[in-house]
Amino acid sequence: MIDVHRLRLLLELARRGTITAAAEALAYTPSAVSQQLAALEREAGVPLLERAGRRVALTPAGVVLAGYAESVLAVLEEASAALAATRDSLTGPLRIGAFPSAARVILPPALVALGRDHPGLELMVTELDPVDVPDALRGGALDVALTFVYDYVPAAPDPALDTEPLLEEIVYLATPDATRASIADCRDAGWIAGSPGTLCHTLVLRACEANGFTPRIRHHADDFGTVLALVAAGQGVSLIPQLGIADAPAEVALTPLAARRRSSIACRRGTRDHPAIAAFVAAVRESGPETRGTGARGSWY
Template sequence: MLDVRRLRLLRDLAHLGTIAAVAQAHAYTPSAVSQQLAALQREAGVPLLEHTGRTVRLTPAGTALAQHTETVLAALEAATATLAAAQAELSGTVHIGAFPSAVRTLLPPALVALGRDHPGLDLMVTELDPVAVPDALRDRRLDVALLHDYDIVPIAPDPALDSTPLLDETVFLAVPDDGVHLDPAGDPISAARNAAWIVGTPGTLCHTVAERVCHTAGFLPRVRHHADDFTAVLALVAAGQGVALVPQLGAIQPPPGVRLRPLAAHRRTRIAYRRGAADHPAIAACVSALRASTSAFLPS
């Protein structure tokens, strides 16, 4: 019989690429991870790993087993959901992850509704960039989370996760009132070719989106400031420090001195959870509360 905990380590090795990364994700030592994978290989009876110098990679059999592991883990999530549904009321801890603009706008009313309707739930929120959400869900540091991508920077689905759409937002170019001249009939991004830019921290999705939008318009942005909170971004724009891309949630009640020009780009937000967990009552309750708060905050 194959050990599920060891299968999870193999799956994570396929995703993360190194023993050290798997060890860090699980708070193990690299030696402990290697020992567990060696034990899994003995259980399987076929080679699962190939060693080349100091690197290790999965054999074809190891890759196939890692893919099967996603199905096994999803079945366990579904079984857990079935047992939870048999309980009289919802209880336990739910770890919720969201990006800053959602934490400030959509999440508070959802938390209020969840606390009112399901007082047995202990709700814990973590603010994080969407690029970190898949790993956090996979490692069980989160149970449900908001993640997003942009139509100009689509993200491939993660085989370990399921999700449901929540929100599709317009993206704006925010400019200072006395700054970039925007021809109403022209392309706002091209008009900002020579402007200073305020973009997200390198490695964040917002940073990637800004670079992609400018590259598509035929130039590289001249970055003056890095900021990840849209309230701070808009304050910098209002101070004449540059232009920035801001999605609809981040552009609620902009400060005086800021003009917003809608772009063709859209940010797409989804509610994500581990594959197989959609029918878990706590997950379903979170999805329902988030949809209700989103509809109230941004009515269509």
């Protein structure tokens, strides 16, 4: 019988290419991963791995088994969701991830509704950038997450995750005055971007490159309130989506762009119908009208 936990390790190795990276993703030691994969080879009865320089590659048999692993894990998640649906009430932890502006604007009314309707749920929120969401969901650190992509920074679908659209927002060019009406007008300006590696940092790079220049990034800030304060102080220009412009200082000129930020709800494949996750999705969608009242309006799906 093939061990399911070892299948998960094989799948992470297939995604990441090194035993060290797979171990970090699932909070194992590299030696433990090696031992578990060796045991999996014995269970399978065929070689699953081969060395390729410093990396480990899957054999043809390993590729076949990794392909089945994705479906096996999804079916097990579906089974867990079906069992949860037989219970009379929702109990236990629900680990929720959200990017900062969603954690500030979208989540609070949804959490109030969940706590009222399902007091047995232990709601646990982690704020994180969308680039970290897939690993957190696949590794089990999160059950469900609010995430997003920008038009300038699209993301390929992840076969391990289910997503559904939530909100589309206009992206604004934020400047200290109204004399710069486009990204191209800001070629010589200093820029304010998110921390390197975040999606908001990549947005600034890609948007400026699409307009024919490399931005001169002067400041890094991840909180849109801080970004707006820096813009108001004449420290640079930036790009900010609708959820981030509430209470913008009067000194900041906001020019709507054609670019959009598209938010979605993500969970592991097979868990979408889990009662706790379904309740979370419903609460988030019902909070839409309240969120629209914040002054950060967007188009809800």
